[in-house]
Amino acid sequence: xxxxxxxxxxxxxxxxxxxxxxxxxxxxxxxxxxxxxxxxxxxxxxxxxxxxxxxxxxxxxxxxxxxxxxxxxxxxxxxxxxxxxxxxxxxxxxxxxxxxxxxxxxxxxxxxxxxxxxxxxxxxxxxxxxxxxxxxxxxxxxxxxxxxxxxxxxxxxxxxxxxxxxxxxxxxxxxxxxxxxxxxxxxxxxxxxxxxxxxxxxxxxxxxxxxxxxxxxxxxxxxxxxxxxxxxxxxxxxxxxxxxxxxxxxxxxxxxxxxxxxxxxxxxxxxxxxxxxxxxxxxxxxxxxxxxxxxxxxxxxx
Numbered sequence: 001x002x003x004x005x006x007x008x009x010x011x012x013x014x015x016x017x018x019x020x021x022x023x024x025x026x027x028x029x030x031x032x033x034x035x036x037x038x039x040x041x042x043x044x045x046x047x048x049x050x051x052x053x054x055x056x057x058x059x060x061x062x063x064x065x066x067x068x069x070x071x072x073x074x075x076x077x078x079x080x081x082x083x084x085x086x087x088x089x090x091x092x093x094x095x096x097x098x099x100x101x102x103x104x105x106x107x108x109x110x111x112x113x114x115x116x117x118x119x120x121x122x123x124x125x126x127x128x129x130x131x132x133x134x135x136x137x138x139x140x141x142x143x144x145x146x147x148x149x150x151x152x153x154x155x156x157x158x159x160x161x162x163x164x165x166x167x168x169x170x171x172x173x174x175x176x177x178x179x180x181x182x183x184x185x186x187x188x189x190x191x192x193x194x195x196x197x198x199x200x201x202x203x204x205x206x207x208x209x210x211x212x213x214x215x216x217x218x219x220x221x222x223x224x225x226x227x228x229x230x231x232x233x234x235x236x237x238x239x240x241x242x243x244x245x246x247x248x249x250x251x252x253x254x255x256x257x258x259x260x261x262x263x264x265x266x267x268x269x270x271x272x273x274x275x276x277x278x279x280x281x282x283x284x285x286x287x288x289x290x291x292x293x294x295x296x297x298x299x300x301x302x
Contacts, residue, residue, distance in 0.1 A: 010242040017234050018250050022257025024227035025097040026265055027219050028089055034216035035207075037089035038197075040223070042204035045081065045194040047224020048232070052187040055233055059183045063191075070192065072177050073185070077193030080170030082200070085193075087163035094156025096268040101258020103142065103160040105281045108251045109135040110168035112288055118172050131288025138280030141273050182236030190232065248289075252282055 003011070031040050056063070064070070092100050109132045115122035143157055180188070198204065209217075238247055255278060262268040 006241070010238065010246065013234050013238045013241070014246070014249060015253075017231055017238065018253040018257055020227045020231040020234070021250070022101065022254045023261055024223060025088075025092065025101045025258045026261050027223040027227065028092050028100075029097040029262070029266065030219045031216060031223060032089065032092060034212055035220065036204075037086055037093065038201040039204045039207065040089045040220065041082065041085045042194070042197045042201055043220050044085065044224040044228045045190060045197050047221060048228030049187070049190045049194045051225055051229025052183075052190050052232060055229075056183045056187040061181055061183045061187075063184060063188055064180070069178075069180065070188070073188035073192040074196065076170060076174060076177075076185075076189045077191075078196055079166055079173060081189065081193035082196050084163035084166045084170075085197075087159045087166070091156040091159030091163065094153040095160065096152060096262055097266060098259035098262030098268045098270075099142070099152045099157070099274070100160050101262070102255050102274060102278055102281075103139070103157060104164050104167075104258070105251065105255035105278065105285070106135050106139055106161065107164040107167045108248065108285055109281075109288060110165050111171050114168055114172045119175060125292045127290045127292050128288045131284040131286070134284030134287060135281045138277040138284065141277035141280060145271070145273055182240065183233075186232040186236055190228070251285055255282070 028040060035043065088100060088104075095103075112122075112124070112128045113132060116124040116128075139161070143154065179185075235247070259274070259278065260270075263270050
């Protein structure tokens with residue numbers, strides 16, 4: 001079956017998003033050679049905010065004036081950007097970039113659990129529970145060798161897993177809040193996140209730029225412009241074009257890209273139990289998305 005032009009564009013956008021987010025863990029790891037986790041968070045958010053402000057004005061949009069909208073943006077910025085960005089950066093001080101990307105694969109499964117309690121009509125079923133158990137089994141496969149001693153630390157793994165839980169929490173919060181224009185919400189949230197990060201880490205810009213290697217500077221600019229700014233633009237464009245179900249395919253691809261790009265570029269070790277864990281988590285995501293009971297019969301009969 002040949003793909004239509006629109007379908008080709010959707011897949012191109014999807015793979016672009018996978019490439020940007022899948023390599024972000026690599027960029028963070030390289031940036032940490034020069035910058036602290038605090039600085040990585042503040043710098044990427046400010047650069048990303050500039051990109052999104054330019055995009056919003058180019059679309060002819062304006063930021064809202066209502067305080068309630070900014071309260072929403074502040075909440076999403078804190079839970080969905082500042083805290084997970086810092087946890088990931090701090091965690092990658094202790095774990096490889098590939099391990100960070102692999103652990104983040106648990107996020108969609110955590111979202112299922114939270115949605116059961118906070119989103120009407122998103123109740124757990126046996127497939128969702130089985131998928132979650134498989135995913136947790138994969139995490140245990142990762143943490144076991146880490147506890148026994150490896151190039152990754154337990155602390156780093158737990159920081160990354162906490163970031164994944166926050167991302168899942170943020171997705172639930174976003175679904176319960178009013179909707180805004182995609183250009184406006186991405187800009188407002190990132191702008192608020194940048195402001196919050198500077199309040200938390202006011203000395204983040206105290207950097208002797210003359211001593212910063214060119215590689216580190218280019219890497220932090222890449223992280224801010226592309227995985228933070230451009231990726232947000234692609235994300236909302238893809239949701240509007242193809243819908244959230246199509247977008248969910250990134251959950252299978254990003255961990256794979258992150259794990260193997262770290263090995264390819266930074267020489268990080270590829271070990272068999274990580275690969276088994278990755279397969280368990282990804283299979284858990286597949287199982288959790290399968291319908292059950294009457295829904296499955298209706299789907300198969302159409």
